[in-house]
Amino acid sequence: MDKNNKNCSHQLLSGKRGIVFGALNEKSIAWKVAEKVVSEGAAITLSNAPIALRLGEINKLSETLNAPVIAADATSLEDLEQVFLKSQELLGGKIDFVLHSIGMSPNVRKGRKYDDLDYNFFEKTLNISALSFHKMLQSARKLDAIADGGSIVALTYIAAQKAFEGYNDMADAKALLESITRNFGLLYGQEKGVRINTISQSPTMTTAGSGIGGFDLFYDFADKMSPLGNASAEDCANYCVTLFSDYTKKVTMQNLYHDGGFSTTGMSAEAILQYQKSHLNK
Numbered sequence: 001m002d003k004n005n006k007n008c009s010h011q012l013l014s015g016k017r018g019i020v021f022g023a024l025n026e027k028s029i030a031w032k033v034a035e036k037v038v039s040e041g042a043a044i045t046l047s048n049a050p051i052a053l054r055l056g057e058i059n060k061l062s063e064t065l066n067a068p069v070i071a072a073d074a075t076s077l078e079d080l081e082q083v084f085l086k087s088q089e090l091l092g093g094k095i096d097f098v099l100h101s102i103g104m105s106p107n108v109r110k111g112r113k114y115d116d117l118d119y120n121f122f123e124k125t126l127n128i129s130a131l132s133f134h135k136m137l138q139s140a141r142k143l144d145a146i147a148d149g150g151s152i153v154a155l156t157y158i159a160a161q162k163a164f165e166g167y168n169d170m171a172d173a174k175a176l177l178e179s180i181t182r183n184f185g186l187l188y189g190q191e192k193g194v195r196i197n198t199i200s201q202s203p204t205m206t207t208a209g210s211g212i213g214g215f216d217l218f219y220d221f222a223d224k225m226s227p228l229g230n231a232s233a234e235d236c237a238n239y240c241v242t243l244f245s246d247y248t249k250k251v252t253m254q255n256l257y258h259d260g261g262f263s264t265t266g267m268s269a270e271a272i273l274q275y276q277k278s279h280l281n282k
């Protein structure tokens, strides 16, 4: 449990039922979100790909939080339907909130550059990191699994708006993810008041984050560029709680920057100073 958070619960999610997709290990953003939403009073199920479950770490989280794990490949409609059916059964009713914290690019993993992509890998990147969100929303809606006024959040990155060298085909996946958020948000909002948003998170030291080449340096650069510094996974979990709570009932179809101010900073003295130091050392 995050030591900064454990004593300041406000029970903002008391009585709510949720599903958290994507907790792989203690570093995962979804892991921190799972801990935080439970400390705020929610009952949840956890889901991840069968291969992630075999690594075993999610079982520790499941035990601590008393949150059942349901295996699902997020690219499989059948698996996703099972997650929504079983979660309703286990938690005793419709689902109030869902976190999509899923991303993977085989091109990034195999070191394929953006101008030399493998297109089978590219399709996998889009399927796992973006279409999975549409599949999640479509199966939830068809099963009428989300409670009226429910809240659904996916995690994204600013490379959807601006070019970030090295982010590769994940940038395209994030642009698609954000577009799905708007288009599904329109339908689900009209129909059942369901809110759908993305959180555009700072670079965060996780398994997926560190897969991007030169991540350590970039993490430091973003930290120095952001007036508030990088937002941590714990900070992101706190922000998710507000979006899952009843205090944000009219927020939907938004891409919400949670990045310490990075997205609207042109240049900071701290970043320039760092550049100057490395320049003088040449």
Ligand SMILES: NC(=O)c1ccc[n+]([C@@H]2O[C@H](COP(=O)([O-])OP(=O)(O)OC[C@H]3O[C@@H](n4cnc5c(N)ncnc54)[C@H](O)[C@@H]3O)[C@@H](O)[C@H]2O)c1
Residues within 6 Å of the ligand: 021, 022, 023, 024, 025, 027, 028, 029, 030, 048, 049, 052, 072, 073, 074, 075, 100, 101, 102, 103, 104, 128, 155, 156, 157, 200, 201, 202, 203, 204, 205, 206, 207, 208, 209, 210
């Ligand atoms: N770490 C960062 O710097 C950062 C910044 C902005 C946004 N994000 C986004 O946050 C989200 C969570 O990533 P993270 O940084 O916590 O890393 P992470 O590696 O801990 O989480 C990624 C998760 O995706 C899951 N996954 C991959 N393929 C799957 C599949 N087919 N079906 C189901 N699950 C699958 C993995 O098992 C893992 O749990 C991702 O969408 C990522 O792009 C991360």
